Amino acid sequence: MHISQAFATRSPEGSEGPDTGRIPARRPARGRAAAALTAAVAFTLVLTGCGGGGGGGGNSAPKSAGSTADADRVEPLAAPPAPKLPVTVDSADGAKVTIDSTDRIVPLTGSLSEIVFTLGFGKQVVARDITATFEQAEKLPVVTRAHDVSAESVLSLKPTVVLADTTTGPAEAIDQIRDAGIPLLVVEPAKELADVGRRIDTVAEALGVPSAGTELKERTESRIAAVQKSIPDHRGGEKPRVAFLYLRGSASVYLLGGAESGAGSLLEAAGAVDAGKESGLDKDFTAITSEALAKAAPDAILVMSKGLASVDGMDGLVKIPGIAETPAGMDRRVVSIDDGVLLNYGPRTDRVLAEIVGQLYAKGGTRR
Helix, strand or coil: CCCCCCCCCCCCCCCCCCCCCCCCCCCCCCHHHHHHHHHHHHHHHHHHCCCCCCCCCCCCCCCCCCCCCCCCCCCCCCCCCCCCCCEEEECCCCCEEEECCCCCEEECCHHHHHHHHHHHHHHHECCEECCCCCHHHCCCCEEEECCEECHHHHHHCCCCEEEEECCCECHHHHHHHHHCCCCEEEECCCCCHHHHHHHHHHHHHHCCCHHHHHHHHHHHHHHHHHHHHCCCCCHHHCCCEEEEEEEEHHHCEEEEECCCCCCHHHHHHCCCEEHHHHCCCCCCEEECCHHHHHHHCCCEEEEEHHHHHHCCHHHHHCCCCCCCCCHHHHHCEEEEECCCCCCCCCCCHHHHHHHHHHHHCCCCCCEC
């Protein structure tokens, strides 16, 4: 929901949350109206987990290079890891954490769960965040929902190591877990493609398998590069303009992504232009208006699959003021990606990129 920092209220330390996306909290620029919008989005994400599962796009994109796993599964490394412990690592919140066992692992975000499972530690994971929706994790008990961590639930599972990121909260729960003597490592969240390798390395080092982290990082980066090589040449040198929209129809939340939405890195890697950023939106998100959409003038629209479903698909999307008048709206051209992986920036990012490329450059575009 990796939206990997979804639109939500800030934690007591001021960090952004929750993990399933990276839509930072909006500053209260317009008094009560802005506060109401922020509250509505935060409440919506608490209910949905924002990065939870859900169907992907209607058109199937080609699988990324080297990928053999289904879209709802992670693909662990071939060789099971042999941890060299204990290790002492630096936590993103300033603490030094010593880890001497990986027997019972609790990752408190979906994206961290993805890395842990892909490194080969799936059998040692004893709980999950609600946004860890891939098949191997789905039967694990949920101990956190939209970063509302239950310390009691975590401690009842007797973990030997807990992994969190700076968006995880509340702070009291993190403190309670640490006060119980459980090693808890806080990891910096990912905001762009360049962060993928860093996150993998950090988790692998903490679990005592740095060489496995290097292998996974290289595998992920090579697959991303392979997808990028499949991007067709642009006619006349013009790149498609794509607007990232965050939609939650049940809460009447309709937002246009800007430079800090978290989607820009993916769009640029897919050979596209982030239309919101290009139009001058230098923050995270702004309420959709006809004027803002006209300025962005997207050729295609990127959405999360649950968001598109929440407005009744393309037929409902074009009813949002301003959408029908854009080139994307007139062509009914949309790229729909599963909520649980779109902004995770982890080991499955190559598949996300492949989906975007496959739908964006499909013959005639993806229309619904």
